[in-house]
Amino acid sequence: MATSTAKRTGSRVGWFGKFLTSSIGQKIIMSLTGLFLITFLVVHLIGNLQLIMSNDDGYAFNSYAYFMTNNPVIKTTSILLYAFIVLHAIQGILLWSKNRKARGEQRYAVKVDRTAGGSKSSIYMGSLGMVILAFIIVHMVQFWGQMHFSESIGPFEAEGYEGAKDLYALVAATYENIGMVIFYVVAMIFIAFHLWHGFQSAFQTLGLNHKKYTPLIKAVGYVYSVLVPLGFAVIPIVMYLRHQGVL
Amino acid sequence: MPFQSNVPPGELSEKWKQYRSSMPLVAPNNKRRLEVIIVGTGLAGGAAAATFGELGYKVKVFTFHDSPRRAHSIAAQGGINAAKNYQNDGDSIYRLFYDTIKGGDYRSREANVHRLAEVSVNIIDQAVAQGVPFAREYGGLLSNRSFGGVQVSRTFYARGQTGQQLLLGAYQSLSRQISLGNVQLFNRHEMIDLVMEDGKARGIIARNLLTGETERHGAHAVVLGTGGYGNVFYLSTNAMNSNGSAAWRAVKQGAYMANPCFTQIHPTCIPVSGEYQSKLTLMSESLRNDGRVWVPKSQEDAAAIREGRKTGLDIAEQDRDYYLERRYPAFGNLVPRDVASRAAKTACDEGLGVSPTGLAVYLDFDAAIQRYGKSRAHSLNEYNADDLRIRELGVAVIEEKYGNLFEMYEKITGEDPYVMPMKIYPAVHYTMGGLWVDYNLQTNVPGLFAIGEANFSDHGANRLGASALMQGLADGYFVLPYTIGTYLSQEIRNPVVDPDGPAFRAAEAKSQERIDRLMNINGTKSAEAFHRELGKIMWEYCGMARNAEGLRKGRKMIRELRQEFWSNVYVPGRIKEYNPELEKALRVADFLELGELMMLDALDRNESCGGHFREEYQSEDGEALRRDDEYAYVSAWEWDDTEPVLHKEELIFENVELKTRSYK
Amino acid sequence: MENMKLKLRIWRQGGKFPQGKFVDYELDGVNDHMSFLEMLDVLNEKLINKKEDPIAFEHDCREGICGTCSLVINGYPHGPMQQTTACQLHMRHFRDGDTITIEPWRSRAFPIVKDLVVNRDSFDRIIQAGGFISVDTGQAQDGNAIPIEKDQASHAFDAATCIGCGACVAACPNASAMLFVGAKVSHLAQVPQGKVEADSRVQRMIAQHDAEGFGRCSNITACEAECPKGISVEHIARLNRQYIASTLGSEKVAN
Structure with a gap:
């Protein structure tokens, strides 16, 4: 019998909680944190490009890193950033498990995933995300962790940067290893695929779909998802080649 | 049992208004105690269930579908008529009334039809308020088109999916009442018998199609909105599961079946392609606004086409016979359905059919493509457009108007109708006959009402296009909610109907016995196979043209088939489970009786009128010959296993003059 | 093609197969003008004649508007043709010798009633x-x-x-x-x-x-x-x- 059996979320959660835990709310969290991370990537890339922009033994990069680790506004923002990465990841995992459950126990024996404009990436956002999460953890341990907790990093010796560490040396040392270079480049490919869908999807989730402007959003998204990861990938390659004396 | 039309006195145009103001009402506190069972959730049943819920009755609604939204009203394509006169082309309530009476070949009840025309305008308003996205003009106002048998544009439409949109409107209103708790929905429940107590309809026995359990449901009144019985022909445009069983169960309890032989054969359907065919697909009548119907003039050309040596495109203009335009210049391709169907049959009988089976005529859009193409080129200031460009523009216009229909045609036939003319042939589409009802839509069984296609009341011997949706919604929204008060106001002293009473127990036991009997035959033939055979008999002897000899033979054949069915049918599976084959067998069993009654009715009616064409009664030029002096009555049949009894309701025409229908 | 031969891999659930499993059927004499559901009708008629349990699948209008039919055909809901319901899909889009896998809608919110029939x-x-x-x-x-x-x-x-x-x-x-x-x-x-x-x-x-x-x-x-x-x-x-x-x-x- 098809009678109404709406299960209403209890009032304890409050209207905002109800909003955020609804199917659309959960996606909005993904969308907004995603858009924040997209913006962050641009800032991160601009900073990282200091590594290779001028052949100055890391002056530009180290001074940038010093600024980033000491400015109180940036420091606050970075806490937000970590929180959003975690939120994006946890919410993503929750959605992934929810969606698996929604399919039911018996899966399709044959299933063709044909889409209307959605890319193959869209189907594998969860898996791509998991790989990226693993990458971020390695990346954080490798640089952020060493920067904060390792005793072995030498000082950055320049006027006005008392107490600063020579992070450039750390990065340069890492990218002397061809394995590391490959690891970072491959990770960027995963990020590119994740962004390929994520960028436009974030707008669709917010309801921003418009006959005239959506094609533009998609185009910007595609350009972004190629250029930004490419920018990141170029850095280890260039540094490796410089070390090898090729460049 | 009472058998009076109960048409109120007074002027035709005042009857309904006066009656509505004077009929007994049920007070709101009593409505809450009165239970109504509605069977069927199509336009009529769905609309009635929603409206009864709004009025405050306790409603139980039943459908054998998984959802009320799947009722076959959903498939109506072309539109819905209403005497709005938005087009300022001379339409009026009287004209819609007159067109419907005339279109029905003067075999319907004046007062009912006039009421239908009156409430038609409210339906459009109601549907718009429900959010039905009707087609609109650039100024934002409602758009209209023309249908067969009329000379005004009064058909409202929503692309080629008008029935769908109207049904969803009713379904949504019904859903709202379900969520409010006013209506209880029993989906996947099929009515398998009507329960009578003290000569009144008191409830139903339903089978839960998921579990196979039978259930007893009591109510103060039972309403059947269960549609028509066109599937008695096996091949029809009805949905596969459409059936006549609910109505037939009522007939077996004493309700009269009226005019069962009046079936509508729709002229524009996609022709049969092979033995395996399970159903026929309609191409909306709206296509005849722009399509021209033709066959080759010579049998040689027709034979060449049938054998694949030529196509329609190879036949020169002067070698084509646009027979509808030739025979009926005043209405041309827009003659009523019965006339168009018979003309197609005549052409094919003369050996001019254009499909391999010989049973198809062309519906050609080339002229319309040219005409629209030129007009569009003109409005685009392309005065020197070449033929190719004109064609391209014309095709675009046709695509806007009929795109989904053309697509459907191509999907089914694999031929592109923008290039090759469509092939069409008539097919069973609608049954004008149905349960006999009085002015209140009550059958001769007190407490049992029939609405929509399930009753016989408004279309006479032939229904005009776009009038089925009108009638279903009129009955459900605007007629029955008033008229049922005349009965229910007498029921307020019987507050509870006990579904555990002896009458219910006995009816349930009888139903179970019938099911047991079917399952235990354990013969060798499927219900489907019997249905197919029945369909062939019906089409052969009770189809587009009938004669006394054939009808007698057909009746005999059906009786034999029925005997064979009850001794040799095989129903797989078990009773107490989801068992579609058992559902089918139960329905076919009822069709095997109904079919016989149709033959009998057609045999009784020694005249030709509307969809009923008796070969013995035709004019010199092959038109239907009506015999008003002897046959201006509704035949209402009381079923009996050996010799059904005919009751006649004389039709009295006080406001229209009976004329020979002419569309020439 | 007048006489196609097909291998059908159909999900059966309920009755003999409480947990559900794929069962293979061979069907010949398939005409390319048939609709997909008519092809299943032919198979069911054969099963009934052999006194076997026919395959339960839901269908009604067979003209693409009621929304009853619900088959996943070779991994595509309603089959490979876009904007076409399973009932409007015709066999001319398949070839002689094809293997066709037929499954029900799979969703926790659409529990299976029997074989290919789900509750919506x-x-x-x-x-x-x-x-x-x-x-x-x-x-x-x-x-x-x-x-x-x-x-x-x-x-x-x-x-x-x-x-x-x-x-x-x-x-x-x-x-x-x-x-x-x-x-x-x-x-x-x-x-x-x-x-x-x-x-x-x-x-x-x-x-x-x-x-x-x-x-x-x-x-x-x-x-x-x-x-x-x-x-x-x-x-x-x-x-x-x-x-x-x-x-x-x-x-x-x-x-």
């Missing part, structure tokens, strides 16, 4: 939650009282054309019903009559959608690709917009 009551409950305009019979004003711009009426129709078959859910890797909900919300939000209760409608329908156990939309657009009526995901965007606006932009605390 959850869709009804979503509509009951708010997919309507609250107008009683007889309350309406004249149909032409409020003009609706032609294109807007047409857009509303594009959403209203949903047949409620559930292919969107079957196709969605997340088994989400957002296209179904979006289509109804978008239809009613685009006609002036439906704007009045647009806020509470979207809230209640989404709450019901979530309670039924459907998945969450991640904008894959498989739903649009498999929708037999080609309903666009832009209606999901409108749904999202409505949902955000009705929560954040409305003074109502609970709907």
